[in-house]
């Protein structure tokens with residue numbers, strides 16, 4: 305069955321700020337995607353004996369990129385558009401983030417961050433987008449296996465804060481927690497979880513941070529491929545999108 309976003313998932317996303325869609329990639333697709341990741345990491349490996357996170361930010365040049373092929377194969381654009389207002393699609397991303405976490409790396413983030421503000425875009429505005437998508441190439445069913453930490457509902461509370469303080473408060477780092485994330489009521493943090501082959505969608509404003517990996521050196525490293533998705537025309541409405549956080553999303 306082709307995975308799809310149903311009403312319940314849309315409600316979860318609107319209320320919590322994230323949703324996990326299972327079974328997007330099958331076993332053979334995962335094997336192939338992990339081979340691509342291994343090849344990329346062989347070209348830009350972490351330092352010897354490195355533990356903790358290691359990120360690559362491959363740009364998609366003309367002529368294609370295996371991580372753009374993965375985006376297509378996983379049907380991310382179609383799934384994402386099922387979260388968006390019917391009149392919106394998503395722009396094709398021009399880069400990916402390959403995130404791996406090598407155990408053992410006990411770590412628990414003390415607070416969240418928002419992406420795109422350290423640094424800002426060259427014009428001084430925050431590098432906002434509509435939502436983050438992560439394809440899980442490794443199992444996230446157990447906790448503390450590199451699972452992302454998120455602060456549910458913060459997308460709405462941060463939206464409220466920015467409605468009061470203005471969208472440009474997103475760039476005023478001196479008014480933020482060290483995170484960087486504006487000082488709002490955070491509530492409790494949780495770890496996102498689910499099997500390998502699942503896809504995470506997280507609202508741009510959702511407080512999140514990298515999680516630890518408490519496995520041993522013999523355990524599997526965490527591998528996630530992220531894409532930052534812009535709904536059609538997002539940059540022209542970014543101030544509206546961060547002050548009215550559900551404006552780009554479907555009911």
Ligand SMILES: O=C(O)CCC(=O)C(=O)O
Pocket residue numbers: 357403419451452512513514515528
């Ligand atoms: O490691 C992760 O899964 C998330 C990293 C992250 O939030 C970031 O690089 O902005």
Ligand SMILES: [Fe+2]
Pocket residue numbers: 417418419512513
């Ligand atoms: Fe982030």
